[in-house]
Amino acid sequence: MTKFLLILHVLAAVLTVGPVTVAASMFPASLRGALGSPGDAEALATLRTLHRICRVYAGIGVAVPLLGFATASSLGVLGSPWLIVSIVLTAAAAAVLAVFILPAQETALEAVRGSGTPVAPRSASQSASQLAMLTGVFNLLWATVTVLMILRPGSTTGSTTGS
Template identity: 55%
Template sequence: MTKLLLSVHVLVAILTVGSITVAASMFPRHALRALAGERPEGRPEGIGTAVLLHRICCGYALAGVAVPVFGIATGAQLGVLTDAWLIVSLVLTTLAAALLGLAVLPGQRRLLALAEDAAGEEEARPVAARLTMLTGVFNVLWAVVVVLMIVRPGSTTSA
C-alpha cells in the first residue's frame, strides 16, 4: 500500500505542481504581450493564451490539494509524520499554497483585468514584475520541498 500511495503522491505532484510552475511562470510575459498587441475586436491580441494559462493554474491548484493528502498518507504508512524534514516540507507546502491562492492567482486576475480594460502597459508592468517575483518564490518553495523529499535529512534511509 505504501508504494501505491507514494506513486500517486509523486505522480500528482509532478502533474499538478509542474503544470502550475510552468503556466504561472509563462503568464506575466503573455499578459504583457497581450497588452502591447493590437485590439482588432476590442479584445487584446493574444489574451487567450494568458487566460488559458490562468485557467491551468486555477484548475491544477484545486487538483494539487491531493499532493499533501497523499503525502501525509504515505508519511503515516512509513511512520515518519514526526520527522523534521516532513514537518518542514508540510510547512513549506502550506506557504506555497497560500502564496498561490492569496497572491499569484489574484495577481493573474488583476493583470488579466488590466489587459481586458485596455490599461496602459506602464500600469501593468509593475503588476507583472511583482507577479513574476511571487511566482519565482512559489517555484523556489517547491524546489526546496522536492530536495527535502529526496534527501530526507536525518532519515535512516537518507542518501
C-alpha cells in the same frame, strides 16, 4: 500499500504542481506581450488559458498533500523534522498561489480585457514584474520541498552515504 501511496503522491505532484509552475511562470511574459499589443485576441486567449491551468491544477493539487500525509503516516515519519519543514513550505507555496498569484492574474486579465479599472502602462508592467517575482518564490518553495523529499534525513532508500 506504502509504495502505492508513494507512487500516487509523486504522480499527483508531477501532474499537478508541474503544470502550475510552468503556466504561472509563462503568465508574466505573456502579460507583457498582451499589454504590448492591446486588443490582440490571441494574447488574451493565452492569458486566459494560463490562468485556467493555474486555477484548475491548484484545485486538483490538493491531492498532493493529502496523499503525502497518507504516505508519511504509512512510513511512520509524521513527526520527522524534514517532513514538518516540507509541510510548512508546501503551505507557504499554496498561500503564495492562492493569495497572491491567482488574484493578481485575475486582475491582470481584467486589465487586458478592459473590463477592470484602467491601468497605466507602468502599473501594468509593475504588475507583470511582481507576478514574475511571486512565481519565482512559489517555484523556489516547491523546488525546496522536492529537494527535502529526495534528500530527507533518515531516508528509507537504504543509502548510508547520504548521496
